[in-house]
Amino acid sequence: MLITTGGSEALMLACLSILDPYTEVIIPEPYYPNYTTFVHMAGGGIRALPTNAEEGFRYAVRERIESLITKNTRAIMITNPGNPTGVVLTQEEMRMIADVAKEHNLYLISDEVYREFCYGDGDGVPTMGRFRDIDENLIIIDSVSKQFSACGARVGCVITKNKELQHALLKFCQSRLAVATIDQIGATALYTVDADYYRKCREEYRKRRDLVVEQLQKIPGVMVQKPMGAFYIMAGLPVDDADKFQKWLLEEFDDNGDTVMFAPGAPFYETPGKGINEVRIAYVLEEEKLVRAMELLEIGIRTYRKDIMKVQEI
């Protein structure tokens, strides 16, 4: 376990340690857009594993993953629970992905920074680390940012049992000397919280998720499924272009001085043209603010469709 400047540096060092020019990483799309920079930084490319909203963005299908493996494939990279989709893999799906990595001699980069945010019953905290037969393949990414709402501390880590990889990662870590000292001391204290802290967080976020999903389902034309983890919802909106709609919301729309902001969906996709009408909603605000945000989204969509798209009500 090597401490890094946030999960970001952990991802960057993992990519630099395992990728060479022209190698590829298989990543289910939509995915966290900064993965692109980390992979490209190391000279690699992304082979997107397509998913779709109708299937709830689920990607763990052996045939689909294996169809993307070539002689240049170096790794499979997943975020579990998923950003932006909130998808949580089942134990069977995790085992299958571990098997694929092992059978094809690939690294498996498992970004588990949302690990504590799972809303299913009794599944426990999901980690690829439990499959000890893939110790040589596995790289786990973790961070204090989400678990402790401490993203400004920039403390994360990269974890692997692979000795050769430890050696490469350590070289990169030594070359940039250290992670900020005060923040490491602070982060150490964060890990002294008891299980109750995680339980309360999970309950609070589950309530927020239920509230946002319920509100979204009331808006005509919005396509949404209830995600089982992280604190994001990827929703399809009845607009022509979510990016254009977002700019309009920020620059031209207001309701009693308020407006609403989300992350337009297209940058989460590698495949051009996908996610144009999708948005990632982060339910990280208090409940009353989320209620108002959803109200603003509803008014915004209605007004935008009438005034800008010039279409009839659905």
Next chain:
Amino acid sequence: MLITTGGSEALMLACLSILDPYTEVIIPEPYYPNYTTFVHMAGGGIRALPTNAEEGFRYAVRERIESLITKNTRAIMITNPGNPTGVVLTQEEMRMIADVAKEHNLYLISDEVYREFCYGDGDGVPTMGRFRDIDENLIIIDSVSKQFSACGARVGCVITKNKELQHALLKFCQSRLAVATIDQIGATALYTVDADYYRKCREEYRKRRDLVVEQLQKIPGVMVQKPMGAFYIMAGLPVDDADKFQKWLLEEFDDNGDTVMFAPGAPFYETPGKGINEVRIAYVLEEEKLVRAMELLEIGIRTYRKDIMKVQEI
């Protein structure tokens, strides 16, 4: 000016922004060994500009620099004042290097983290930033680590007026999100010190330098010149191998329970076989500790030559 996680990240992002596989960077050797990782990380290679102890490690000779420029050369990288040599460029030398970069259309990475540690009279604080005709070529690296003895804060910056480069650097910065928040706030306060702080630091370090050089010159067989900046001295010792001597000092030698540590010289060189009997001494301790350290070095050399090298006194 983009804030980075120490000067290290500033160097890394500069390399990633300007280098491609098979491109080269000209660096005077001996140089800070971590430069190797940052250049290699971006797929580039180092073309060492050789210097030697007899000439006081001075490297600013136009013909020598130009003889190393090829079609693959992308940048010249200097540390001024130098680590490990303490070399401070004259205004004329700085101007010449700026001219070479401009004429050959190269980037000039000027690592100025030791800028405030100059012991000459009246030259002021040296920065390549004063040559405004090389705005498109120049990348300045800075940090709070040395100026404020705050290396654990990990706050530095990369500075350029080149718009295209700013755009590339910003992309990398955005992808890793931010520098630790508390440390940035603290660093801001550091910059409120007045000129007297820098003057006192300079005087303190000048005294330490004079003391160490004077003590070193008393040890038979030690080759040393008085460096004009930073807080390092690169000295040649009358031993067969400085790395072996260091290990012996740590593992087998003691004088009343004390021993002494330095940085063996070879890793500061790209050229194999150079610097074997050289060491980098950092005069960052209080005076009485430095006196004792030099005493230990003298006893250590004498004992090592007699017991291990089996040679007569010089």
